[in-house]
Amino acid sequence: MRSIIPILTVVAALMAIWYAGAIWMNSKWALDQAERAGVELSLSEIVTDTLAQERPVLPAPHQVVTELWQTTVEKNITSKRSLVFHGWITLSATLLGFIFGTGLGVLLAVGIVYSRAMDMSVMPWAIASQTIPILAIAPMLVVVMNTIGATDFLGKDTAEALFGTQPAFMKGLLPKAVIAAYLSFFPVVVGMVKGLRAPDAMQLDLMRTYSASGAATFWKLRLPSSMPYFFTSLKIGIAASLVGAIVAELSASPIRGLGGRMLTGSYYGQTLQIWAALIGAAVLAAALVGLIGALQRGTLRRMGMKP
Amino acid sequence: MSWVIGSLAFWAVMTWINFWLANSPLRGTRLVKLFVPAVFGITLLVVWEGLVRGLQVPNVILPPPTAIAARFASSLDILWVDFVQTFVKGALSGYIIGCGAAFLTAVMIDRSPFLQRGLLPVGNFIAALPIIGTAPILVMWFGFDWHSKAAVVVVMVFFPMLVNTVQGLAASDHMQRDLMRTYGASYPQTLLKLRLPAAMPFIFNGLKISTTLALIGAIVAEFFGSPIRGMGFRISTEVGRLSLDMVWAEITVAALAGSAFYGVVAMIEKGVTFWHPSQRS
Known part of the structure; x- marks a missing residue:
């Protein structure tokens, strides 16, 4: 039981790295899109965009969870997309x-x-x-x-x-x-x-x-x-x-x-x-x-x- | 029909020889210990050859060993290119990077029991997962060439190696560590002179497990995309062309590479951990 806090810390650290990685790896696409549209993105706009792309290089954890939810609970289990x-x-x-x-x-x-x-x-x-x-x-x-x-x-x-x-x-x-x-x-x-x-x-x-x-x-x-x-x-x-x-x-x-x-x-x-x-x-x-x-x-x- | 009867007769004779040898007074000798499994292996090959020829099994289902050997001998250049691409570039570089990184991580978290208590269960958990599934993702990130294969190998070997090294570093017992303390040994001295040597059996266990994982990772990652060479690429395309003798030749290379890789690591282990009871027989 005394391992719970260390384990949670390690998992939280992994999540933080994951989010940071998602922002970093997806930012290139977001910046390319913005440049093509001719707009400047602020830092917060970059972050929100990188965490909500449709085909991200690295999807953020919450996107994966959403996808899992949609393909397990919200789909009929006989469906080929479930x-x-x-x-x-x-x-x-x-x-x-x-x-x-x-x-x-x-x-x-x-x-x-x-x-x-x-x-x-x-x-x-x-x-x-x-x-x-x-x-x-x-x-x-x-x-x-x-x-x-x-x-x-x-x-x-x-x-x-x-x-x-x-x-x-x-x-x-x-x-x-x-x-x-x-x-x-x-x-x-x-x-x-x-x-x-x-x-x-x-x-x-x-x-x-x-x-x-x-x-x-x-x-x-x-x-x-x-x-x-x-x-x-x-x-x-x-x-x-x-x-x-x-x-x-x-x-x-x-x-x-x-x-x-x-x-x-x-x-x-x-x-x-x-x-x-x-x-x-x-x-x-x-x-x-x-x-x-x-x-x-x-x-x-x-x-x-x-x- | 004579092929079938002949091979079955051969099988019966060889099995009888093996049974006789295994129960004879000679059974403890080194020669017999090598001879018996060799006979078994050869018998399997002969029966395979005889049955395939006798029952006229088409080549697209199971080619006979002689056809595979002929194909092996005639396409050595292709097999060598594939071997270099998959084993040397993909598996070996990933193996070195992954095991090295895991070893360094284990040494770095060595002074923090907090991190160890956290990382060890997480590492154990991840080591049991089908990490091979990260292959499509890593192939997307690092491209089709060997870099992505090395990345898959790194991810596959990291956690088994980490868990083994951390366990190994905890393997020296209290008395030994107390002795080091009475010598006034510093932390690096204790680490280098007592705990790392004591960890070697565990570290080599991790290294040995990782040899197989590395080869599997490099081959399977090629199923998700690769340049036009590599063992996994060759297997999947030649299967598509139904030239199974080439597939079997490639599998032979994989088997030889896998057991040679394991053998080399086991030999190094024998030299390094000569003091361990499991090596003193």
Whole structure:
């Protein structure tokens, strides 16, 4: 709690820098316009103009907030101009990918912990893969999956039979989810291997003196003691999944989702739209990581561990 | 069909060899520890080649490794130009500026617990956000050339590096700092002779995390606009032309550059923090 005042001070300082930057960076355009119109601007006129431009170089915080308000609350959430609509498209791909990536990651980690051959052959590659920019394959994966026709989650016909119309988020969901899964996969593998190996030799010996079966050792010792590592890697994984989904949206069609908003914004110089999408992505990331953090605290407390 | 059967047979044999080696008395030796993952990697490549040829997968979906290698060898000049543009100009300069700035900031706020308590949570929070989203904004500000890519990299590596350095500077314990005080050491002396060396494992952790982020930032920023060279540019245009062997060659370069970059930083770490328990095995 004693950190509240320092944090607020830092945030206030960042805001002040932001406003100063907005005035400074947008003043060139304001002065150009004034010169063309043949008028002299006073200092206060410059300030008011720079903070209210339609396509500012750097939008002021209140402009971004206004834009966010207009595109979330004041728009119908099914509208293609609503940030909630785009946010949901990104979120659905992130979550689907994250669930698959985490599930497969945990399975592989169990395999690695129990099979020495898998450990020796796969683990060096899993660690090495953390140092390479996997995201670079996103555009290719999107195009290849488009070519072979694997783009929609449930085909159009199945979805229409089930829901009447195909929900918007299902269109083009699969490539994004695959990249999101791929990005969350390796952090989970590495974290879970560490976690499943967390019990020390004494504890494993104790299980042996109880003549516990392999399954019992797994469920009652290894899995519970891996939980802190599990949640830590989930936090890394979900953040990576979100980045994966956003970057995949840069090359996906139709151009939608938060990544799509950023891309169209940068095509048409709509800086407010880019900033709104950026803040939307930040809020989404913070909410997802916060949610996992809350799950972590709750689970660990019920298990009697220190969170 | 013989390609498919052959590659599957190869896979079975190699897996059997790996299992045998991993459970043989030789498993602790250095050679086997390198050999087993190498065999696994080669097996993957052979199975990939065999399945792509055997099932006649079109090149626009998945080219075989030999085609990628041929393309790699025949377009070394293009790959080199892209590498210089993206890695040397974009990623490396941004990495040096970003990590340097974060390090200096951490040292500057070191004497102010107030600023640390404020900056650390904010930095941790920002480090978890999808900062890559600032790429379109920074490309607008700094133009299409490498300057904007370096700027994206600076923003991406700054906060992870800052958080790690601040944590590192707090890593020396009370006894050690008390000892420095009994020596009558001044603040700069304590910083240089005790706290910075003690911070090195944390600082290198930040530097290692940043290597991957730098490369990702430089490549993804190129998707938002770039001159007609660069790894991200090449990937997105060659994908559009469906020449996937070139894309894979470019991805190979990215993977090699990423692991070499990480390896160099890890080697420097080994030299600097030779005293740390994690390095003394």
